[in-house]
Amino acid sequence: MQIGEILAVAFQSILANKLRAALTMLGIIIGIAAVVTVVALGTGAQRAIDARISALGARLLSIYPGQSYQHGIASGERVTLRTLDAEALTRDARLLDGVLPEIVRSVQVKYGNQNINTRVIGTTPNYDDVRNYTLRAGRMFTAGDGEARRRYAVLGHAVPGMLEASATEMLGQRVFVRGIPFEIIGIFAEKGSEGSWRNPDEQVVIPLQTAQFRVFGTDRLRSITVRVVEGVPLEQGMVDVERVLRREHGIRPGEDNDFRLRNRQELLNTQQATAQVFSYLLASIAGVSLLVGGIGIMNIMLVSVTERTREIGIRKALGATRTNILMQFLVEAIVLCLVGGVLGIALGSSGAVALSRIAGWNTFISFGAIVLAVAFSAGVGIFFGLWPAWRAASLNPIDALRYE
């Protein structure tokens, strides 16, 4: 028996009971719509968090100076992280494509007659690239500017406002950092808060060597931030950093690190986990409504089998096999579920769109989720259609023919 014939019979029987079919489908429609909406919400929330992570730099590791320990007791001075360490990392590390040493001090910055206290960062020219800044005006300093220890400064987006001046008029002018004159060569675009207590727009960036030799007179770094090569797991990058720094610091095997390594992603992992639990919870509630819809299908299919007992008898007398009858009822259940599923996807998608428009929630309808929903509704059809179909198939033709 061809599949076209089976489908035709299934549609015919659904159309013969339009109202009943529609009400049955309603259960599936609501179930699938709920699942699609919830999954869209969950995916949207996930994406929002992922976006924050990549804004923070998902591939970034931070290295801070640590304490050296011997037999569990802090010994000697606090070990420092020096510019030499950054050079070693640039030279020897194999899995990093960005090394960003930072000397950071909070100092007085003067412009005209305005006077503020803010963070000044001495760093390398790849600062904007690694930290994901863009320039609003002017340019970033170059490696050559660093070599020449030029007194060039690039201002954070909020700095001109703090100094009560406009960004455009400041470009090319002088600011005084600790009384030392710097030429303003660039201004960053706004980055916005990353959720940390430090505002990334309230800072002045100057070349590392200028900071080291002309302003602060130190090679002690607050931190080194490194970027792991795309596609390499952060853990491998951490191993690479440890390898280079332990050798550089002459740490023997078995001794503890004298620096601390932090994975910036960890900060957000908790948040992500919370969002996940929430979306699982919602999805399971949606799943329950789908289950109820499935039971509705089963109920109606059982009614349909009883109602059509005589028809089953006739078909068997005319040569239908068990499989033919089984397929006929199964296909009918699957068609009900699939049509309901498609309508449910339409309803759920518009629900998700409406939620993001009206409530402003992040939603994202993924193709995968839709495929999953369709497969799931077909699965519901098979699962809940199987028993009624099997009952129909195993009817005795004589009893079925006699049934009134």
Place this chain on the structure above:
Amino acid sequence: MADIRREYDMGSEVVRALRGVDITIEVNEFVAIMGSSGSGKSTLMNLIGCLDQPTGGEYRLNGERVSELDDVELARIRNREIGFVFQTFNLLARSTALHNVELPLVYAGVGRKERRRRSEETLEKVGLSDRMRHRPNELSGGQRQRVAVARALVTKPSLLLADEPTGNLDSTTSQEIMALFEALHRSGQTIVVVTHNPEVADHADRQIHLVDGSVERDVRTEGSA
């Protein structure tokens, strides 16, 4: 058919509907199986039609041991070898006459075009070429039964099996249907009719009378043919 027994286990007691029936039906015979209700004729018909399996004895159809076949093979035999005509017509109410006749061919796996052609041909043979697109509820009783006959014949079965084919019809239409049977018989069709109506049985050329699950009389008549 040799020593056919069919026993029904009705919980506490065993009902023996057929207690050893031996009959042989030759090709191109027109047989009427007669008996009052409870004589076992319906049981016998179900067995002949492969709707039921005997609890004992052997049934051969065209040399094939039907009593040993499984569900799929029985379905195939019902489909290819036997054409059923029921008292209550048993047409699918939602389908047209043509589609009803096509149905056995659907299960036989015949292609769409071939199906249509053979069904139209068979409907023509029973004189219903102008009613093909009608549903059963738009047809008279006689016409419905003719659709049923066409459906039974469309697979060119070895045996046409009719259970009280005129039971729900008035006498005029009954005559028409029996005339149709006789015509089919003349063209070589083997026919078995189960009935309690002597007038119907008179059309056959052999009458088998069942009483209490056994053959009481097996007589050849001239019939009207």
